[in-house]
Amino acid sequence: MPLGIRIFLVYFLFVGLAGWFVLSTVMDEIRPGVRQSTEETLVDTANLLAEILRDDLRDGRLAQSRLPELLKAYGQRQPQADIWGVQKTQVNHRIYVTDAEGIVLLDSSGGAVGQDYSRWNDVYRTLRGEYGARSTREDPNDEDSSVMYVAAPIMQGQQIIGVVSVAKPNRTLQPYIERSQQRLGWLGGGLIGLGLLLGGVLSWWLSASLRRLTRYAQAVSAGQRAELPALSGGELTHLAEAVERMRTELEGKAYVERYVHTLTHELKSPLAAIRGAAELLGGDMPEEQRQRFVGNIEQESARLQQLIERLLHLAQVEQRQGLDEQVAVALQPLVESLLQGQMARIERAGLRVENLIPQTLSVRGERFLLRQALSNLLDNALDFTPRGGLIRLAANASGELIDVRVFNQGEPIPDYALGRLCERFYSLPRPASGRKSTGLGLNFVREVALLHSGELALSNVEGGVEVRLSLPRA
Structure with missing residues (x-):
């Protein structure tokens, strides 16, 4: 399956699932959201009516007031309102009033006067000084038949003398809920479709760019002349440039030129010293002088051998893409064995060596390379x-x-020199001899550190120099 199709399928799956989840969640939140908003309006209405009814209820003239007539007239009104495309042709509030015992004194529907409503949650909780509300189904098997009731206390000072409750059938809210869900469904579906369209265009563009880069790599591998494709997009441009650099490195241009130039420069000095000493040895000279020239030849030959060996080791490390083994290597005994190998040199120079590495510390990596790096x-x-x-x-x-x-x-x-000591063939004169080394040791250590996902750092500290080699913990 082509990469572009796989990218699009993953994108389709992600966008589709995410869009469906968000859309379904929002759809599910519309109904409770509308009902919550309606309940908040009922609270305001109930509290307003509680203030209007207070005096009549307190004086016992609620039934003789104009309120029953007004509520009847209210129930017969036809608003003819157009609310965001939904026609409202009748009022739907039901209002009833109870005394402090929960007995209905007034009912806009006319059917509950004299009944005991003290057990209904809206009246019961309000009489106890709490927020009173309930939702009751007129038909137990029909969810849409539920009616929302919100009550407010009628107060005389700090005393509750009655309750007014305002009710609204939830089915009157259904047209607004359905309209919102329909509009949201169309809008959400359109956005998901647009997202998928953009994903398809992005997948096609990405796969087309990768195909151009693939054709370029195939042409280069076949030995053909090919021009690096011009790609738009930061990462793709960087990838194309990386492929070009890799091609240049594989062809060996920069790599060979750098090595040959530097190696030739490094070999000139010892070869000239060997040749000069050999020419002088061809003539007559005192034995002491002869031995000195022989020693020079041996010294320069050893330097050449060391240079070649270290260069080979460095080349092997640079060509590696990973480690041959990753084992736990205890640091303290490894360093102790290296010190024992150099003990003759240490004693000859009268050096003081402190091995403060804890015995419990171990690193993870290739034992041979770690030993070579620490030895350097x-x-x-x-x-x-x-x-x-x-x-x-x-x-x-x-x-x-x-x-x-x-x-x-x-x-x-x-x-x-501090920032250059890890460069190939860069070295400082040794204090004892004044001669430079191959300049490959620290470069080798840095390559080993990189292979182990670590790092190498050199710094001047009080009283001397400190090298820090960071390696993964075992």
Whole structure:
């Protein structure tokens, strides 16, 4: 199935379900919303009537007042109102009044006068000083036959002397509910359709752009000349540029040129020293001088071998896309074994070494690469620590990472070199010999850190230099 169709199907499913859920939820909220609004109006009406009826009820002349006649006339009115497209031709309120005992004194329908309404919730709760309201079905089997009743107390000072209740059949609200649901249904359906249309256009555009990029990649892989397609859209443009950069790197242009140029520069110095020493050895010279030139040849040969070996190791790490193994590696014994391997050098220089790494800390990764990386860091610390100086190795947990810190006493790193020490072939002269190294050690450590989703950082601290290698916690 093409990617564009799959994207559209997922989009269709998401938009369809989300739209249906929102629309159905809003539809379900229309009915209670209209009823709540109606109840609020009934509350105002009931309280207004309570104030109007107070004096007549208090004086016992409610039946002799004009209210029964007025309520009868009210029930016969025909408003002929057009309310947002819904015609209203009759009034629907029912009003009844009870005394303090809940006995009906006045009923606009004329059928409940004298009856005891004290058990109905609207009257019962209002007489107790609470908010009185109820909804009662005229037909128990018909939900639409329910009638909403809202009552208000008729007060004489702080005393409740009666209750006035205003009722409205819920079926009179149904036309407004149905009209709102119909309009909302059309509007929601239209919005969902428009969303799906936009999703279809977006899927077509995205799949078309990806097809152009795919044809370009296929042409390049076939060795054909192809022009990078011009794509609109930030991510697609970045993807096309990334594919172009990958093509350039795979063709080996920038990679080979950089390596050949730098490697040639690095090899010139030791080769010239070896050749010069060899030419001089061809003539007569004192034995002491001969031995010095032989030593130079051996030293420069070892430097060439080290350069080549480290370059091979670095190339292998750079070409990797992942780790061959991910195991828990205890830091303390690993560092201790590296220190034991360098013990002769440490004692010869009179260095003080502190291994403060807790035995409980372990990192997760490839054991061989981690050993090589820590070995390079220790070599650097030994190279730059003056005789009798201090090297301190420590580690601490920081969230999901463990920070391994290697401190060596010595001169601070110059500002101009601090940001470049992890570059290939960049190195500073060693204090003891004045010679530079291959400049590949820290670059190798950084590549190992990246393979393990960690990082490498160098900084000047009080009394020396500290290297921090962050690795995932086991």
